[in-house]
Amino acid sequence: MNAMLARSVTALSQALAAKEISSVELTQLYLDRIALHNPSINAFITVDARKSLAQAKAADELRAVGKGGAGAGPLTGIPLAQKDIFCSKGWLTTCGSKMLGNFVSPYDATVIERFNDAGAVMLGKTNMDEFAMGSSNETSYYGAVKNPWDRGRVSGGSSGGSAAAVAARLAPAATGTDTGGSIRQPAALCNLTGLKPTYGVVSRYGMIAFASSLDQAGPMGRTAEDCALLLNTMVGFDPRDSTSVSREKEDYLGMLSARADGKPLTGLKIGLPQEFFGASERTGCTAEVMRLVEEAIAEYRKLGAETVDISLPNMKLSVPAYYVIAPAEASSNLSRFDGVRYGYRAPEYGDLNEMYFRSRAQGFGDEVKRRILIGTYVLSHGYYDAYYLQAQRIRRLIANDFVAAFRQCDVIMGPTSPSTAFSLGEKAADPVQMYLSDIYTIAVNLAGLPGMSIPCGFANSLPAGLQLIGDYFCEAKLLNIAHRYQQATDWHLRYPPEIG
């Protein structure tokens, strides 16, 4: 493997600044790898070498000595993979659906615009569960993503293409979105570091909507340091997203602590929810994953942190409440796909109604249709109070549990996913089993809190993730806690043995 492929974004940024390599060379290196490995992994839906190389060339010019490098930033010339949920001007933007199989976006999402302004190179659009609805990437119209650690297994979802791309070294880092765990769970299953920020921190403008009160974009990379670097570019107030939060900008990378011996995390209180670790609840998590999570927590104790037992009593209600709220919002958001202005239109129809009915029946896949139907039902006359309002009340109880918990601790830890990567097809026929694979991540979205997953070891050669949950707007603290662990361990540096 070319040594450049082993480097983090932070290291690549230094290599570009030192003129060790040009962005065109680096981008070509990754494009060649994509051409070689993507057919067996299916991490990308769209690659456009001409466009990527044009961006790389512009980045090299920006970094050219003659111009003094003015205007160049740390991401100038860095190739990045973008989840195909972000509208990207002139790029096919499918959201994993047949419905948008011909949708070349006429505009950029704010996230894409920010990366473009930073001089980053778009390496391609990554595969995902259709409209981000799934936990295995098997609902994509463009085929399942294969986990680079074992190609018979899922990469997780819905940001499974981004996760597989970074894990297989087809991209140095990527973006994802997380509505119920879609950054954290694939990060865990592919040995990556992934961060879902506090709701409202990253603009949702141009990010195709699934469940608007839960959706949030974030970085997926090899290290907390790389996630901090990407997050620096992604965050910021955006008047085009009515839920965007206006707050002072932080330098997430600059706030990471330098390496220190001894017990640098002395004073840090880690909350361990009995709902994750209690004897009766453990049945939901495999013994191997639980062992790795406990070993990671032991490592944190060695670094000086102390642990406190906490309780999130309404945790078990998060999956039921989510599967009312998310489908309800989805059914409303996806009503825009009607075959009139853009997207798929059925080839044969009689009247206008038939055009709607057939375009939607043919353009959406089974899981998306299921969720639209659930959402339509729970919002329909006579059921609204019993389902939708009740779910929103439970959402409040869940959020309150976290408020109480953060009075006792600085960060909450537990597993990201109850198991390592499962086999392709294993849960595809049973929606309920699939939904339960997000049991540890969903509550974080309901509360709107930031959450991370970091690599914490291997069970039968498959990676597992440790989840870190922080209080509102504590991204910097979470990244630093993750960074401390990565200074002391090397799980995050491992890459799939088969990927040469």
Next chain:
Amino acid sequence: MSLTLEQVRRVAQLARIEISDAEAQTTLGHLNGIFGLIEAMQAVDTRNVEPMAHAQDLAQRLRDDCVTEVNQREAFQAIAPEIEAGLYLVPKVLE
């Protein structure tokens, strides 16, 4: 509770999704499984709990009442299924 086949057809009608009898039957099984999961909510007493519609309890921001979008009609219509003379074409609604 469990749904009936008739309710599945009715919901599909509301959602404007064509559904065959066979699909309705499969969907019924899946939806009942999912509602079985959701049912756990119903046992919880939430009488004095304020519904939480949003992660941040913030008031909706209002923008200034001025034009911010530029005209992109041609770019938008370039990706439309069917247009004519700058208009989106759909089957005739009024005779």
